[in-house]
Amino acid sequence: AVPYEGVTASVDIGYVLLGRTRFDVRVNRDTTYSLAEQPYYLSTSYGGEVLHNVAGPLDVSARYTRELLDYPGIDGRFLAPQQTRVNRYGGAVLVRATERFRLGVHYEFNERLSDDTPSLEFDRRRMYTTITYGF
Numbered sequence: 001a002v003p004y005e006g007v008t009a010s011v012d013i014g015y016v017l018l019g020r021t022r023f024d025v026r027v028n029r030d031t032t033y034s035l036a037e038q039p040y041y042l043s044t045s046y047g048g049e050v051l052h053n054v055a056g057p058l059d060v061s062a063r064y065t066r067e068l069l070d071y072p073g074i075d076g077r078f079l080a081p082q083q084t085r086v087n088r089y090g091g092a093v094l095v096r097a098t099e100r101f102r103l104g105v106h107y108e109f110n111e112r113l114s115d116d117t118p119s120l121e122f123d124r125r126r127m128y129t130t131i132t133y134g135f
Helices: none
Strands: 009-017 021-033 040-055 058-071 082-096 101-114 122-133
Touching: 040 082
Parallel strands: none
Antiparallel strands: 009 021, 021 040, 040 058, 058 082, 082 101, 101 122
């Protein structure tokens, strides 16, 4: 196994402007087991989301996240270090049916880019719904 030495962190900061618009910023850095030949990768992600109340129970949101996946490489196995980038863009329309119940329709675009291994690249678009209930 290849040990990891370095900083890991998770930061999530939010701010509400004028009671109608919420801004969230997130930064995460941690190791994750890899399904590839590499034993793990270092994931560093940062991004944010804006949630705005349009009127009454109707909200809209937009978000973006960029993630860097750093694979360390292993000299004994002839595995070179690699870096892959993942970009996620999205938006949603949300309806607060009650104080604790929300319905959402989301659109998301993901793309994975790799200078070292083009076979790992992809892009995906999807639309999905969510139901959220809080206790």
